[in-house]
Amino acid sequence: MTEHWTEVHAHAERLRGRQLRRLFAEDPARFARLSFRLDDLVVDLSKEKLDAPALGALVALARAAGVERLRDAMAAGDEINLTEGRAVLHMALRDSVPAPEGDDVAGTRARFLDFAEAVRAGRFTGAGGPFSDVVNIGIGGSDLGPAMAARALRPDCDGPRLHFVSNVDGAHMADTLAGLDPARTLAVVASKTFTTLETMANARLVRDWLGAHAARQMAAVSTNLAGCAGFGIPESRVFGFWDWVGGRYSMWSAIGLALAIGIGARRFGELLAGAASMDRHFLTAPLERNLPVLLAMAGIWRRNVMGWPGVALIPYDQRLERFAAYVQQLDMESNGKRVTRDGTPVAMATGPVIWGEPGTNAQHSFFQLLHQGTDIVPVDFIAAARPRAADAGHHALLLANCLAQGQALAFGRSAAEVEAEMAVAGRSPAEIARLAPHRTFPGDRPSTTILFRELDAFALGRLTALFEHKVFVQGAVWGVNSFDQWGVELGKALAGTLIPAIRDGAPLAQADASTAGLAAAIRELGG
Ligand code: F6P
Numbered sequence: 439m440t441e442h443w444t445e446v447h448a449h450a451e452r453l454r455g456r457q458l459r460r461l462f463a464e465d466p467a468r469f470a471r472l473s474f475r476l477d478d479l480v481v482d483l484s485k486e487k488l489d490a491p492a493l494g495a496l497v498a499l500a501r502a503a504g505v506e507r508l509r510d511a512m513a514a515g516d517e518i519n520l521t522e523g524r525a526v527l528h529m530a531l532r533d534s535v536p537a538p539e540g541d542d543v544a545g546t547r548a549r550f551l552d553f554a555e556a557v558r559a560g561r562f563t564g565a566g567g568p569f570s571d572v573v574n575i576g577i578g579g580s581d582l583g584p585a586m587a588a589r590a591l592r593p594d595c596d597g598p599r600l601h602f603v604s605n606v607d608g609a610h611m612a613d614t615l616a617g618l619d620p621a622r623t624l625a626v627v628a629s630k631t632f633t634t635l636e637t638m639a640n641a642r643l644v645r646d647w648l649g650a651h652a653a654r655q656m657a658a659v660s661t662n663l664a665g666c667a668g669f670g671i672p673e674s675r676v677f678g679f680w681d682w683v684g685g686r687y688s689m690w691s692a693i694g695l696a697l698a699i700g701i702g703a704r705r706f707g708e709l710l711a712g713a714a715s716m717d718r719h720f721l722t723a724p725l726e727r728n729l730p731v732l733l734a735m736a737g738i739w740r741r742n743v744m745g746w747p748g749v750a751l752i753p754y755d756q757r758l759e760r761f762a763a764y765v766q767q768l769d770m771e772s773n774g775k776r777v778t779r780d781g782t783p784v785a786m787a788t789g790p791v792i793w794g795e796p797g798t799n800a801q802h803s804f805f806q807l808l809h810q811g812t813d814i815v816p817v818d819f820i821a822a823a824r825p826r827a828a829d830a831g832h833h834a835l836l837l838a839n840c841l842a843q844g845q846a847l848a849f850g851r852s853a854a855e856v857e858a859e860m861a862v863a864g865r866s867p868a869e870i871a872r873l874a875p876h877r878t879f880p881g882d883r884p885s886t887t888i889l890f891r892e893l894d895a896f897a898l899g900r901l902t903a904l905f906e907h908k909v910f911v912q913g914a915v916w917g918v919n920s921f922d923q924w925g926v927e928l929g930k931a932l933a934g935t936l937i938p939a940i941r942d943g944a945p946l947a948q949a950d951a952s953t954a955g956l957a958a959a960i961r962e963l964g965g
Pocket of ligand 1: 555577578579580628630632633634637683686741771923926
């Protein structure tokens, strides 16, 4: 392994002083060499600050790190989630690998999709008639995937209106329920554990709001069937899944129920088919042409070799406005780890900080820093080559802006170019000298562009699985367990101890001075 890292770093030394401008000038075939395809999906790495030999060394590193071995172990159902003693089989939800003996994936899927169709067709109704609205109550992986996909596939949402309530801030539920009819609203409680504080508090709230209708108009999705029964949701409306599905990998299971009610069983099947096409590619394509591997290794290059800690994820697609939030959980909860699989401190930086907003809006807020700030923030652009049928018109403007941002980041505008332009525009030498530094773009800032034909259910499934597998590959190279999330537990436990003090004014035992002072201030100000 060490020699592979040494090799990768040697390429970095070779490339560090060579600007992207020069790399493009030296190699007219750079796009052909560094962009990769799976059908209509294009991943263009040519604006990353690497070249083919460097990428070759990164792929060799992935191979030496045992990415294929761990991938195949995951596919075989080995318990690669070592700290929880669980297999990692979200690929089984799209029939890409076998599920454990006795776990009836197809039957469970058919059951929740039948229910979705019954709701859509008005065969299962509320007290006041066919459901007009569905409220999904869940958080983290029980919210972000279906909420992201429901937004992304808005043109396909021809069932009842979908709403997603996650936050334990009562405002979220109050604002969502305002204007809904309790006699025509279905509440879906989605929680793998059926113990999550936020979800259970919101589930109780919605049960009260539904009143006499609650007995009929609530459904649940969980691995905790006893918990659902204890809450009062009848077995006929409880949809299960399995402990081998991680929360942030669960939108393909019954956790996608609300989404399925929105888009229907056929489109849900297309979403799964898209993910399955990426699974097939991930499981079989040589690492040199394997899109998740290449994307992951470009990320390793950014993070561990170039030392850039952040990633801006910028879809040029308004309907992907929740995609960065979704990937934040997928990536940061998976790879935000500080020890390796055997519990020893990890020797290098792991998961990057991911954030983002759709373009072009982002251009008018934080892109200034990306272009001229003192930190380099690599950008992942995502765009569809053509709009959904009803949205024609603006799409060329959108795509031109997407490509222009990649160009501006990579090639910038030199001081000499700025000065020449200003001279042509008749500016005085003094003015040119004063303004040129402000108007110069350093360039040499990396980006990856992911492009596909159209944002339909298949493309969304494939894109999402691409990111899932990218996260897997990076976790394998860093040697961390990407499938646990112990880092979220301490805060949950501490909140439990603070609730009596905040809610009831109970004395705070052994709190630090800051927490005690803030709790006192909350009591004073909150009344
Ligand atoms: O707190 C983190 C977490 O456990 C996530 O991993 C998970 O997606 C989320 O909470 C929700 O958990 P559940 O589906 O069990 O309510």
